[in-house]
Amino acid sequence: MARAALSVGVVTVWQQARLVERLRETDSAVTLVFEPEEWSGHLAGQHADIRLTADDGYQAVRSYSLAGPVEEGRVVFTVQRVLGGEVSTYLCDDLPVGAYVEVRGPVGGWFVWRGTDTRPVMLLAGGSGIVPLQAMVRQRRALGSRVPFRLLYSVRTPEDVIYADELARPEGGVDVAVRYTREAPPGARRAPRRLGLVDLNTHGWPAEFEPMCFVCGPNGFVEAAANMLITLGHDRHRIKTERFG
Numbered sequence: 239m240a241r242a243a244l245s246v247g248v249v250t251v252w253q254q255a256r257l258v259e260r261l262r263e264t265d266s267a268v269t270l271v272f273e274p275e276e277w278s279g280h281l282a283g284q285h286a287d288i289r290l291t292a293d294d295g296y297q298a299v300r301s302y303s304l305a306g307p308v309e310e311g312r313v314v315f316t317v318q319r320v321l322g323g324e325v326s327t328y329l330c331d332d333l334p335v336g337a338y339v340e341v342r343g344p345v346g347g348w349f350v351w352r353g354t355d356t357r358p359v360m361l362l363a364g365g366s367g368i369v370p371l372q373a374m375v376r377q378r379r380a381l382g383s384r385v386p387f388r389l390l391y392s393v394r395t396p397e398d399v400i401y402a403d404e405l406a407r408p409e410g411g412v413d414v415a416v417r418y419t420r421e422a423p424p425g426a427r428r429a430p431r432r433l434g435l436v437d438l439n440t441h442g443w444p445a446e447f448e449p450m451c452f453v454c455g456p457n458g459f460v461e462a463a464a465n466m467l468i469t470l471g472h473d474r475h476r477i478k479t480e481r482f483g
């Protein structure tokens with residue numbers, strides 16, 4: 239495939255990216271580190287498009303959130319396998335280290351956290367929706383920012399927690415709460431269930447603090463979580479959502 243011409247600043251056209259590392263996150267999620275030809279940087283929360291081309295020319299394109307700041311020219315994604323999914327299964331199970339895909343990005347200017355914004359931040363993640371939100375936590379860390387963050391993460395079971403070790407490490411100014419929908423860890427006092435108003439009340443910022451709220455995950459999760467934030471009095475203009483389909 240012809241090498242793409244690159245624009246200055248933001249990369250807006252397809253370019254080749256080599257897979258340099260693959261890290262297991264959970265049974266169904268993997269972190270993939272790519273080395274693109276050129277990457278001028280991105281904001282926390284932005285995503286990129288990944289394009290796969292089969293031998294017969296068939297192409298498939300999907301969006302994946304950038305999982306952290308660019309480091310030494312490398313960009314990081316975390317992909318959760320969707321049962322029967324065309325692209326996620328290939329990325330999770332088959333793409334070998336050293337192979338190339340095409341990437342285009344960064345994409346998106348709305349669902350982003352800028353380190354210059356000093357308002358408290360509320361992050362609400364459902365499943366793989368943790369990826370762009372953890373990118374914001376990582377950006378905060380990289381900047382040495384002291385903006386207070388609260389992360390409320392809803393997952394099916396303890397085995398499904400992406401970035402489990404990183405989330406378990408105490409980090410000043412970042413409060414993390416993980417809640418389970420299907421199976422809780424032994425000894426947990428909260429029965430497994432979907433996030434409710436009580437969870438947001440207990441682990442979120444009060445609306446009077448006027449936090450920036452970022453919600454990401456499957457459609458149903460985003461819809462429910464955003465509605466709960468509104469019910470709790472948060473201004474809809476301070477609620478940003480990203481739906482993974």
Ligand SMILES: Cc1cc2nc3c(=O)[nH]c(=O)nc-3n(C[C@H](O)[C@H](O)[C@H](O)COP(=O)(O)OP(=O)(O)OC[C@H]3O[C@@H](n4cnc5c(N)ncnc54)[C@H](O)[C@@H]3O)c2cc1C
Pocket residue numbers: 285300301302303304316317318319320321322323324325326327366369370456480481482483
């Ligand atoms: C802006 C944006 C950022 C995204 N970031 C990430 C990310 O960081 N990590 C990540 O793993 N995914 C992310 N996604 C989802 C990703 O783009 C794909 O939709 C997902 O990997 C499934 O693609 P697939 O080709 O495997 O499945 P497909 O072959 O497209 O779909 C197979 C079946 O699964 C259903 N399906 C599709 N997507 C999902 C889903 N997300 N959850 C449940 N069922 C689904 C479809 O309706 C279909 O029935 C993001 C999506 C968007 C729009």
